[in-house]
Amino acid sequence: MNTVHFGTFNAERFWRPPDLAELPAVRTGGDAVVATMDELLVAGCASGDLLITRRPLSPAVQQCLAEAEIHFDHRSAANVESPGNRGSVEGHPVERLLLGDRTLAAHTAGCDQVRPYAVLPDTVSLLTHWGRPRQVPSSDVVTRVNTKTWSNTLLQKLGLPGCARVVRSVDELPSAVRDCGPTVVVKDPYGVSGRGTIRISSPGVLRAIQRVLRRQEAEGRRIELLVQPEFSKRCDFSGHLRLDRDGTARFLGVQVMVNHGFRHVGSGPAGPELLSLLDRHGYRDVLAEVGTALAAEGYWGPVGVDSMLLDNNTLLPVLEINARSSLGLLTLLAGRRAAHTGLACHLWQLGLTVGSGRGVEDVVAALRKAQVLYRGGTRSGVLVLGGSSLSEPDGRMYGLSYCVPGDAPLWQGRVVAAVRAAGMRPRYAGHAA
Numbered sequence: 001m002n003t004v005h006f007g008t009f010n011a012e013r014f015w016r017p018p019d020l021a022e023l024p025a026v027r028t029g030g031d032a033v034v035a036t037m038d039e040l041l042v043a044g045c046a047s048g049d050l051l052i053t054r055r056p057l058s059p060a061v062q063q064c065l066a067e068a069e070i071h072f073d074h075r076s077a078a079n080v081e082s083p084g085n086r087g088s089v090e091g092h093p094v095e096r097l098l099l100g101d102r103t104l105a106a107h108t109a110g111c112d113q114v115r116p117y118a119v120l121p122d123t124v125s126l127l128t129h130w131g132r133p134r135q136v137p138s139s140d141v142v143t144r145v146n147t148k149t150w151s152n153t154l155l156q157k158l159g160l161p162g163c164a165r166v167v168r169s170v171d172e173l174p175s176a177v178r179d180c181g182p183t184v185v186v187k188d189p190y191g192v193s194g195r196g197t198i199r200i201s202s203p204g205v206l207r208a209i210q211r212v213l214r215r216q217e218a219e220g221r222r223i224e225l226l227v228q229p230e231f232s233k234r235c236d237f238s239g240h241l242r243l244d245r246d247g248t249a250r251f252l253g254v255q256v257m258v259n260h261g262f263r264h265v266g267s268g269p270a271g272p273e274l275l276s277l278l279d280r281h282g283y284r285d286v287l288a289e290v291g292t293a294l295a296a297e298g299y300w301g302p303v304g305v306d307s308m309l310l311d312n313n314t315l316l317p318v319l320e321i322n323a324r325s326s327l328g329l330l331t332l333l334a335g336r337r338a339a340h341t342g343l344a345c346h347l348w349q350l351g352l353t354v355g356s357g358r359g360v361e362d363v364v365a366a367l368r369k370a371q372v373l374y375r376g377g378t379r380s381g382v383l384v385l386g387g388s389s390l391s392e393p394d395g396r397m398y399g400l401s402y403c404v405p406g407d408a409p410l411w412q413g414r415v416v417a418a419v420r421a422a423g424m425r426p427r428y429a430g431h432a433a
Contacts (some may be wrong), residue, residue, distance in 0.1 A: 002113075004043060009035075011117065012191065032389045035094075036054055040330055041330070041348075043333055047071050050073045050107070053075075054265055055078055060365070069376040099126050146322065146324065148320055151319075151320050160317060161315075165180060166227075166229045180227050236259055236307070237257055239307060240302070254269075255270065266348045269346075271272070271332070283307075305322075352419060352425065354391065354425075366418045367415065381411075383402065384397065401433050
């Protein structure tokens with residue numbers, strides 16, 4: 001069956017109620033890097049699928065993908081007019097842009113199913129326009145089950161460790177922080193990838209947060225925050241399900257996540273030691289209970305459950321539930337592409353400082369010159385997935401390493417060396433080893 005892939009990353013921003021007060025770390029504006037992360041959806045594309053992205057994919061990236069035997073049909077929302085939408089086009093969901101493109105709507109009719117990154121109200125509007133209103137769950141349901149508050153309530157019902165305390169006024173915050181101490185984090189219920197999570201490292205930080213929130217509270221905005229200890233962790237990982245419309249949950253796999261601070265920078269397959277530990281702790285059974293709870297709410301589709309193993313070997317099986325696609329799921333799907341080769345698949349990102357006129361095409365050229373590009377088959381290499389936002393003075397690109405298990409740092413090092421030799425300066429790099 002052919003599938004249409006498209007979607008808006010940072011969906012939480014569009015699920016967020018306007019009357020909810022914001023922590024200082026929550027960003028509400030458009031972001032060029034996040035806006036073009038829909039290019040990563042190519043990781044889940046099969047031959048004959050249609051990928052629609054906000055910007056055109058670089059020809060160099062498309063060639064790189066084709067050489068790795070990844071073929072798909074591609075269209076972009078570039079040059080699509082967005083009447084009535086104010087502000088930067090990158091600040092809107094891509095679905096809102098696609099709504100005005102009749103040619104593209106006709107092109108999608110040749111595909112059997114749609115697979116949006118996340119279901120927003122705009123996603124439902126678009127699919128109604130395409131004559132597919134019943135191919136996704138209600139956006140109200142999706143919005144509700146994607147809040148950290150909903151996840152936390154489910155943790156309490158299931159009697160799982162790692163529950164947070166929910167705070168609904170500024171005055172409640174100091175006592176909640178004191179009770180959860182000594183090291184505490186405060187989370188926005190719609191925060192994602194570190195946005196909206198703040199470590200309370202001193203009384204001064206707490207007072208600053210209170211000042212920001214109290215101003216909003218005085219304006220009539222609602223307070224809803226989660227307060228919990230900052231756990232001493234051994235590793236972050238995520239479990240992935242696909243929930244069918246009839247409530248059947250299919251376990252897809254586990255991915256290890258690498259985070260810098262609270263921000264995700266890479267994903268890769270879980271090792272046998274972690275998988276064995278999870279089996280002993282009945283991790284899959286917990287995921288099945290999460291699937292049952294989501295189905296009872298009326299949700300179906302992809303599910304990613306963020307989890308943590310602590311230094312003392314305590315398992316926190318559910319920290320947060322993402323009722324949408326995720327970077328972990330995309331890495332898992334990309335890994336299946338090469339499963340028959342025995343190579344492990346790791347998603348990584350690279351922040352770069354670049355000069356005038358340079359971009360992702362120069363990165364691909366540098367990797368080609370260094371002979372590190374993946375070309376399919378059993379030979380290890382790296383694959384560039386996207387990076388159309390990379391331009392002077394800096395930006396970010398994403399890629400995959402297909403390599404022998406344990407060699408991810410080696411290939412990350414080769415990527416960094418290649419771009420450095422080409423005159424670009426790496427600012428940071430992340431991988432999941």
